[in-house]
Amino acid sequence: MRASFSHQFRLAILALSVSALPCNFTYAQSQVANLTQNASASVSENLHAEIVKNNQLMLNLEEMCDGIGPRLTGSSQLRQAQQWAMEKLKAYGAVNVHEESYELGKAWTRGATKVRLLNANGMVLDVQQQAWSESSPRKMSAEVVVMNAKTLDEFKQIAPRLQGKIVLALSTPKATAAQEKNLKQYSDELNQVIQAANFAAILFVSGREGNLQDMHGSPTARYKKNAAIITKEHANLLQRLIARGITPKLEFEFGGHLSKESVKAYNVVADFPGTELADEIVVLGAHQDSWDLGTGATDNGVGTVVTMEVLRAMHALQLKPKRTLRVVLFSGEEQGLLGSKAYLKAHAADQAKIQAMLTQDAGGGRITGFLDMKVDEWFTALNDAKEQAQELSNLDIVYAAGGGSDHQAFFEQGIPAFAPIQDPLDYRSHTWHSQVDTVDHVNKDNLIQNAQVMAVMTWAMLNGKKLPHQAPQAAQVVR
Numbered sequence: 001m002r003a004s005f006s007h008q009f010r011l012a013i014l015a016l017s018v019s020a021l022p023c024n025f026t027y028a029q030s031q032v033a034n035l036t037q038n039a040s041a042s043v044s045e046n047l048h049a050e051i052v053k054n055n056q057l058m059l060n061l062e063e064m065c066d067g068i069g070p071r072l073t074g075s076s077q078l079r080q081a082q083q084w085a086m087e088k089l090k091a092y093g094a095v096n097v098h099e100e101s102y103e104l105g106k107a108w109t110r111g112a113t114k115v116r117l118l119n120a121n122g123m124v125l126d127v128q129q130q131a132w133s134e135s136s137p138r139k140m141s142a143e144v145v146v147m148n149a150k151t152l153d154e155f156k157q158i159a160p161r162l163q164g165k166i167v168l169a170l171s172t173p174k175a176t177a178a179q180e181k182n183l184k185q186y187s188d189e190l191n192q193v194i195q196a197a198n199f200a201a202i203l204f205v206s207g208r209e210g211n212l213q214d215m216h217g218s219p220t221a222r223y224k225k226n227a228a229i230i231t232k233e234h235a236n237l238l239q240r241l242i243a244r245g246i247t248p249k250l251e252f253e254f255g256g257h258l259s260k261e262s263v264k265a266y267n268v269v270a271d272f273p274g275t276e277l278a279d280e281i282v283v284l285g286a287h288q289d290s291w292d293l294g295t296g297a298t299d300n301g302v303g304t305v306v307t308m309e310v311l312r313a314m315h316a317l318q319l320k321p322k323r324t325l326r327v328v329l330f331s332g333e334e335q336g337l338l339g340s341k342a343y344l345k346a347h348a349a350d351q352a353k354i355q356a357m358l359t360q361d362a363g364g365g366r367i368t369g370f371l372d373m374k375v376d377e378w379f380t381a382l383n384d385a386k387e388q389a390q391e392l393s394n395l396d397i398v399y400a401a402g403g404g405s406d407h408q409a410f411f412e413q414g415i416p417a418f419a420p421i422q423d424p425l426d427y428r429s430h431t432w433h434s435q436v437d438t439v440d441h442v443n444k445d446n447l448i449q450n451a452q453v454m455a456v457m458t459w460a461m462l463n464g465k466k467l468p469h470q471a472p473q474a475a476q477v478v479r
């Protein structure tokens with residue numbers, strides 16, 4: 001998207017004063033003049049028109065990503081983004097706007113990382129410290145060895161050769177089917193071998209091409225010390241040197257650090273109240289946390305602003321849903337669905353009252369369909385919902401189950417939980433968890449389509465037949 005003058009001007013202002021934006025006042029005023037409601041049109045047609053005419057999608061994405069920035073769980077930037085979202089949601093007419101806390105463990109802050117070859121071509125290498133990895137307090141140097149262990153036994157064999165080295169991990173041990181049956185024992189044994197191997201650092205190879213990074217990490221990550229991610233191209237360089245009999249020697253310094261104390265993380269909750277079935281809720285959720293190399297525009301800035309937009313549009317049209325719409329902006333998704341699991345735990349007594357949960361978390365491509373999670377009644381409900389909206393009837397409702405975002409936590413509790421299928425664009429290949437997860441990879445028209453689809457599907461869930469729950473399937477990992 002090309003930036004116009006006014007667009008650039010707005011960005012400059014945002015960068016200076018996001019927290020000072022008078023969004024409540026200006027937003028509320030503009031809405032009075034801008035009502036799109038047409039009495040003869042269907043609710044879905046009105047939602048479509050309202051979102052086209054008055055949406056705040058790109059503005060909100062830019063305010064959050066360009067103004068506030070990346071939103072690592074436990075960071076002050078995520079806290080700032082949560083305050084920003086709560087103010088917006090209140091301005092959009094949400095009630096019961098609040099935060100709910102859970103224990104995160106220690107927070108982690110990125111610092112400067114420098115890794116360079118001391119021999120061969122002497123290049124500075126594209127390496128980023130893995131989030132939540134502990135750093136050695138000083139500059140260190142060591143030789144590189146390749147690890148390609150796929151099982152615990154292979155790892156045990158190679159481990160003595162890893163001591164004091166920088167391990168280039170082409171693969172790491174995975175549990176065999178037999179070991180899966182006693183995961184705790186496997187995990188304890190693997191951790192002991194890692195501890196005893198005492199390598200200087202470990203470099204995981206990025207899953208992206210084109211010098212792109214692929215950030216990951218969590219407070220419970222297995223490889224805790226001097227863990228980092230190296231681009232594919234620079235991992236290849238190291239391997240070519242080794243193949244020619246040259247042992248690469250690297251100097252490295254990692255600047256990331258953990259907080260002294262454990263901290264709390266938060267989810268943002270906001271309601272748009274229902275009428276005759278107000279105690280039943282439809283959760284429209286998206287994770288607001290992101291990785292910290294880009295600004296989390298496609299993962300999951302888009303889901304966040306779409307979720308907020310759905311509430312805004314419904315309130316602007318003065319709709320009266322039967323059930324309550326609950327917007328939840330989760331955190332900790334990237335560390336293992338921590339926020340959605342904490343929400344479900346805190347609301348365990350009310351789970352039966354959840355009609356459905358919807359989340360968008362596959363980038364900013366157009367929505368092409370939904371997975372029905374292989375439940376016949378849910379398949380029917382999704383089909384009914386799209387048929388009620390003429391404009392959506394080309395969506396595919398696919399008989400398949402998929403996880404990988406916050407809906408998985410709800411699904412494992414037996415709650416109807418749906419995530420749209422989206423046009424992948426450059427999401428998996430480029431922006432996802434990389435340093436180019438930025439606003440310029442988001443298309444405004446796609447975002448409008450996303451919000452329209454999510455609004456209409458949510459409206460159907462708010463007013464449709466009660467959906468049956470499944471038995472909880474906590475042990476089942478959905479893939």
Ligand SMILES: [Zn+2]
Nearest residue numbers: 287299300361
């Ligand atoms: Zn995501």
